[in-house]
Amino acid sequence: MAHPKNDRSAIWPLACIYSQRFNAGKVDREATLQEFLKSVTETIRSQNVTEMHKCSAKAAKLRNVGNRHFLDRKFQDALACYNESICFADPNSDQLAMGYANRSAVYYEQDEYEFALLNIDLAKKNNYPEKLMPKLLARELNCKQRIAGGRSKNATPRTRMSVNVDTNPRIPFLADGIGMNYEPKFGRGLIAEKDFNPGDIILEEKSELCGVDFNLSYRNCNHCSSRFNYSLIPCPTCPFMMYCSQECLEQNWNLFHRFECCVVTKLYSVSSLSSMMHPRLFFYGLTQFDEDLRAMMKYCEKEINGKFNPLDLDYTNPNRLELFKAYHNTQPAVDPENDHFFKILACGYYVMYLKNPAVNSIIRTEPQRRFFLRSLLQYIRIGFSMASYSIDARGRAIGTLTPIDSLINHSCDPHAATFICSGTIKVVLLRPVRRGEQIFTSYGPVWWEEESGNKTPFTCRCVYCDRGPAGRRWRALIDRDFPLGAVDDLQKLHDIALRMDFNNAAKLNALKQFIKKHARHYPERNFGTVLDSYRMLLVAMNRTDVEALERARAWAEDN
Numbered sequence: 001m002a003h004p005k006n007d008r009s010a011i012w013p014l015a016c017i018y019s020q021r022f023n024a025g026k027v028d029r030e031a032t033l034q035e036f037l038k039s040v041t042e043t044i045r046s047q048n049v050t051e052m053h054k055c056s057a058k059a060a061k062l063r064n065v066g067n068r069h070f071l072d073r074k075f076q077d078a079l080a081c082y083n084e085s086i087c088f089a090d091p092n093s094d095q096l097a098m099g100y101a102n103r104s105a106v107y108y109e110q111d112e113y114e115f116a117l118l119n120i121d122l123a124k125k126n127n128y129p130e131k132l133m134p135k136l137l138a139r140e141l142n143c144k145q146r147i148a149g150g151r152s153k154n155a156t157p158r159t160r161m162s163v164n165v166d167t168n169p170r171i172p173f174l175a176d177g178i179g180m181n182y183e184p185k186f187g188r189g190l191i192a193e194k195d196f197n198p199g200d201i202i203l204e205e206k207s208e209l210c211g212v213d214f215n216l217s218y219r220n221c222n223h224c225s226s227r228f229n230y231s232l233i234p235c236p237t238c239p240f241m242m243y244c245s246q247e248c249l250e251q252n253w254n255l256f257h258r259f260e261c262c263v264v265t266k267l268y269s270v271s272s273l274s275s276m277m278h279p280r281l282f283f284y285g286l287t288q289f290d291e292d293l294r295a296m297m298k299y300c301e302k303e304i305n306g307k308f309n310p311l312d313l314d315y316t317n318p319n320r321l322e323l324f325k326a327y328h329n330t331q332p333a334v335d336p337e338n339d340h341f342f343k344i345l346a347c348g349y350y351v352m353y354l355k356n357p358a359v360n361s362i363i364r365t366e367p368q369r370r371f372f373l374r375s376l377l378q379y380i381r382i383g384f385s386m387a388s389y390s391i392d393a394r395g396r397a398i399g400t401l402t403p404i405d406s407l408i409n410h411s412c413d414p415h416a417a418t419f420i421c422s423g424t425i426k427v428v429l430l431r432p433v434r435r436g437e438q439i440f441t442s443y444g445p446v447w448w449e450e451e452s453g454n455k456t457p458f459t460c461r462c463v464y465c466d467r468g469p470a471g472r473r474w475r476a477l478i479d480r481d482f483p484l485g486a487v488d489d490l491q492k493l494h495d496i497a498l499r500m501d502f503n504n505a506a507k508l509n510a511l512k513q514f515i516k517k518h519a520r521h522y523p524e525r526n527f528g529t530v531l532d533s534y535r536m537l538l539v540a541m542n543r544t545d546v547e548a549l550e551r552a553r554a555w556a557e558d559n
């Protein structure tokens with residue numbers, strides 16, 4: 001099946017094709033990597049995916065669709081179309097400048113004056129047509145007047161959720177008193193070396209390695225994954241990748257995108273999910289070895305140290321080669337349910353990346369190619385086992401891999417909640433953690449949501465899932481009754497939650513006090529719902545916080 005030029009919806013990912021073939025029993029799941037490679041190479045040849053390029057005519061069409069949404073006041077849909085239009089527009093074309101100007105109009109209508117100004121500035125810097133300039137300048141003036149008149153939406157975060165306890169001197173984004181341990185049951189994990197309280201933010205780690213679902217590629221920065229209120233700038237060469245800043249664009253180019261850019265349609269035709277994060281780990285390494293593939297092979301072909309401690313590195317002056325080594329020295333559990341699928345992805349990426357002369361000129365010999373294929377499979381396994389994912393209601397995912405967050409194991413009885421927002425992972429404690437305890441977060445399932453249907457891709461060995469006597473004893477606690485004092489306090493919490501005159505910070509505080517005061521009655525069914533309310537409130541407050549920060553950033557970039 002050949003794909004019509006410039007029709008991204010026509011991409012039928014290899015992953016879907018093989019998923020059908022596996023389900024129909026047409027491909028042997030037990031095949032070797034070389035057998036998969038043969039099959040995938042043939043499939044890709046018959047697919048003959050055409051690379052898409054910038055195209056101002058397509059940009060104009062997309063902008064017109066955006067204009068119709070704008071007139072219907074469907075602003076999010078309008079922004080989505082304008083972003084795609086901006087990405088397809090040839091650099092320095094009128095279409096690019098007009099896309100930015102159109103975006104500024106949407107922000108203006110939404111009272112997002114900082115973002116409107118940022119886009120007006122982008123339009124002006126990209127040859128906005130002189131004859132249309134007066135209208136743009138009038139909008140610029142209006143924005144400035146409204147900001148000066150105090151009509152801006154909040155641009156000052158109220159809570160600023162960041163690490164709120166003493167920090168580790170060598171890891172300024174991690175709480176002091178957190179160490180790494182190793183238990184055969186879970187592998188490496190994070191352990192508390194002192195007591196912590198609910199509400200303690202123990203980690204705020206920025207991501208450099210992410211993968212953005214194809215369907216979010218016009219909504220999220222392809223480097224740090226932040227959304228930046230849809231106000232992204234395009235890769236100057238390919239029609240798919242967008243960034244929240246020139247800095248992210250340049251870093252992404254240097255680390256990975258120069259290996260992706262001229263084959264990006266083909267890469268998305270391997271998997272439309274967030275899987276591009278995995279081959280990126282290979283190119284992250286290659287870049288840190290100054291493209292000296294022999295040196296990289298020499299290091300990587302040594303035995304992997306599965307007990308490597310990323311907390312030993314100095315993050316005050318991060319060295320990317322050391323970070324790469326931290327990622328590389330990971331012993332991911334091979335997932336028997338999905339490993340055949342990972343092999344298909346590895347083979348697909350292998351074939352497609354080698355179509356790029358920038359890759360082909362580095363990975364030349366047979367041993368080098370075998371190393372590339374093996375590494376791709378290893379990094380796919382690492383990515384699926386170690387990354388954190390944020391998944392929206394439509395199933396579109398963003399994967400994020402960071403050295404420290406990736407050490408946190410899962411429990412269906414978590415202590416902490418993990419938030420991925422605006423390219424940063426935050427870990428907040430929901431309940432007290434005592435010195436010596438391992439700190440767990442949840443990858444999805446939690447005991448107080450038994451109906452959630454979430455499953456972990458490994459056999460979970462947490463206390464809730466433990467079928468032995470210890471697990472049985474623990475689960476029996478869930479059905480105890482709260483003592484009367486706690487029942488009264490729970491009723492007070494409900495009343496506070498309904499009070500319109502209490503803001504979220506006050507409600508959060510009340511929840512935190514309850515959790516601290518009654519921690520000894522944990523676990524208990526009602527306690528689970530309290531933790532859940534606490535988590536949901538944190539999510540809402542974090543979102544407001546991030547929005548305010550992004551507004552402030554837009555304002556700073558424009559001034």
Ligand SMILES: C[S@@+](CC[C@H](N)C(=O)[O-])C[C@H]1O[C@@H](n2cnc3c(N)ncnc32)[C@H](O)[C@@H]1O
Nearest residue numbers: 186187188333385386406407409410460461462
């Ligand atoms: C994000 S990593 C956590 C760090 C990992 N333990 C290590 O040694 O690098 C996730 C992997 O840890 C293991 N793991 C995490 N939580 C687990 C649990 N509740 N039960 C069993 N294994 C778990 C699984 O192998 C999973 O794929």
